[in-house]
Amino acid sequence: MLQRIYATPHVRPRPGVLPTPRAGWYVLVALGLGALALGLWAYTIQLDRGDIVTGMRDPGRGGAAWGLYISLYVYLVGISFAGITVASIARLLKLHVLEPVARIAELLTIASLVAGATAVLADLGRSDRGLASLPALARPSSPFYGTFTLVVAGYLFSSVVAFFVTGRRDAARMVRDGPRALRWFYRLWASGYRFTPEEHARHGRTTFWLAITILPLLVTAHSTLGFIFGIQAGRPGWYSALMAPSFIVLAGASGIGMLILTVVILRRMLGLRIPDASIHWLGSFLWVLCLVYLYFTVVEELTATYAGPALDRHVAHTIVAGPFSRSFAVAIGCLFLGFAIPFVQYLRAKPSVAGLAIAAGLVNIGALVKRLLIVVPSQTHGSYLALEDGRYAPSWIEWAVLAGTIGLVLLIVLVFARIFPLVHGEEPALERDAPLPRDPVRKLVCLGWAATAIALIAVGLTDSFRLWSGTELDPRLPMAPVIFASGVMMLFATAIVYEVLPARRRRPRSPRIVDRARTHAAPRTVLAAALRATERRPIPPPPPPSSPRSQP
Template identity: 30%
Template sequence: MSVDVTGVDRDTLIRPIQSRSKFFLVALLAALAGIGVWLYFYVQQLQHGLVVTNLADWGSGGGVPWGLYIGAFIWWVGIAHGGIILSAAVRLLDMDTYQPVARMAELLTIAALTVAGLYILIHVGRPDRLVTSVLPAWPTRVQWSPLVWDVTVITAYFVLTATYLLLTIRYDIHRLRDRLPDTFEPLYKALLVGYSEKEDEVVERMVWWLAFAIIIMAPLLLHGGVIPWLFALLPSMAGWAGGVQGPSFLSIALTSAVSGIIIVAAAFRYAYGWQELIPKQVFYGLSKWLGFFGLLFLWLQLQQVITGIFAAPTALQYATEVKLSTPVYWLAIGLVGLGLLYVFAAALKASLFSIPRIVAVSFAVLAGTLIEKTLFVVEGLQHPQFMLYDGVPGNYIPSPVELSSILGALGIVVLFFLTVSKVIPVVELHAIEDNHEEVRD
């Protein structure tokens, strides 16, 4: 089944480029405010070092070396991988219903990868360490350094996604050029270098194969492989080791990505009157996917809990019991669980479904997955199977400096979408062309 957008013309696609809504200005001010708050605290970190955070080395500090920064890094990488997986699935499996939001998912991937890379920069302390330490060490340390692996994965996926996006943008810019602003003429010329309509068929095949590669790589190598392997292959950290981490990470990535796409699509729909371009049935379908992935997330959480408390090694059992006694863990599970209940209730009784409600659910799910990922990182470090300094209790609560990074990251993502929406269409031209062709047929 495809979305009926037969009443939508090309001018609708470029409405964000040609107009400036009140919503745009409010979102711009909110994004700049969030970035400003983060920069204020980040300057303090640059001046005084990571001591302004609640991160600490094992030992006299009695804390953990990784916290919200790494939890947020994993969370953003998951959103990125989940976003491009969904976009690739739309193209690979001809899921025309979701074609109006496919490019938004690709843009969300680019934005999330950028922010994920920023978290690495923040966490190493001084930015120059990426140049003096990470890059020189890459050739000899990539096979065992988690940090170098992270940089490698983000870079590879960024290049893959940017290529994927560029190939589809050229088609749209060429056919909408007379409606696009002359201000960005140099950029459009650069994007269309060497373009010919003869390449469209070749590009379609290239994009299909890129989508196929993404579908294969993401669950097997990227967020279903490399990132969870960095944790799952460390048996000295109770709660990290185990084969369930790959599926668990992937389920959280897809759950978070669907939530993010729902929020982005609803924002554009509301701001630019895209009720016909992104109809309600798109959100209804996305809500079912959110429910499915959310169910997988909760089921895999149950798997970890059961194996952690039933006849488990002492260290793992202790770490699991501590997690279960932590209220913030149940807050994360509760946020996802309540969202899941709403999705199932709306599936049984369609009158319960509304776009504002599913957007609220999506925000709750995103908060829950971020909390869970941060707690996962912290608990593994607070309760390892070794103690460098006996008698020193581990303790960690995110500091205002770390919490401000969430505002900054969200501000950067919002600013990215606001900027891109003024330059290129955030919905593919194919989204209306394909449906018009079906009607003519």
């Protein structure tokens, strides 16, 4: 059935040509600028007057300390999960049907992580103090330690490295065919890339191993977000073993849904030649992940309602049949429709891009509302103390900041589409009969670079745990979290060092020396003939001159 549905061949654009924007592109750019300006204005009001202008209050005093900002952060990091995952899986499993959307997925990952970092800063009452104290004094037990080191430093930097490495070939093409004003940018990105068999082989190895190393980091980063909530035993509604896996599954569903929306919008606004088959494959991933998350939701609600502690049952009833019941119905209804629409299309073998776009939009609405239901009710209705239940309602300041972060993501994607191709160009057929030539200098440099990175990770992490501090509260080394984050970034930068490091110039081979790499598999008779043909035979001496008597 998959072959019958997804038989559409994928088409690649002519390399070196940027798409011509249509009227809708300018409208979206204007909307993004307006939303970003509104968000910045609202945030300046929050900085001037304090968090009192938001709907956040202290837990236990009728409010919630984490609200729309943290929910938005978890949602944006979830969107980034699917982007880089789709690109990595497409390279590892050689799913050529997903190659046209791989670069868009990577760009969406970077834009979402940048916007997510701004959402965390908006949640801090004094972001300047947070930025000054976090790199120096953060502990691994703090939720923001994982946000700063694994998500921002490791996850974001590894995505940038993958985006840089996979775009070098197209950047080299754009040096010749791109706009003159941006050729300095293309040269910097290409970093001396030449379309040689050696470059092609190194590029294949780099992208393969980079994709393998990024996937465990993705699972670790998103599991860390789930553990922030799931291991808090003193907060009913959060303490659950399903919190981390459900975070990963919902992140995949919302991320793939946003990727579908982004591809559909860019294809219409810029005329990108992305086949329907790529969107149909993403739709299949969407309904599978939505179904898994709905199953997790049923299991969690049944467990909390049937045999959970009293306060866990209270929080569960508050979500399902209490003050949050409407939000719960919206979230579950959107996720169910996000499963049902592509699943019915899959059964009928008649996929529709418009239907998948509607399902993707519904999934993202449901995912954002579900994040709010995870964050807020446990703070307002889950206290072990004899306190009255609280309430939380986001103010217009929070909604304006949310609009600003979405506008930031929109602008990053739309503006980048005008300066660099979002679809991989046609690759030349570079084949190589013999393996790569030995390059011990490159290997030694990369091994030394990676060893230094691992040493920084070990030193920074152990000192962040205060293993060397004794009775002191501060780490022994200054900026220990920064040392750990720098080691993580250096470790992923090994891919850039391996690929960009110039190769040694080799002397041309003598034509009289046999190329054993090309003759080791030849028959013995051919090999013997080739060796005899290249042997250095002694030159016979010239004949002695004849004497005059022997002449007639």
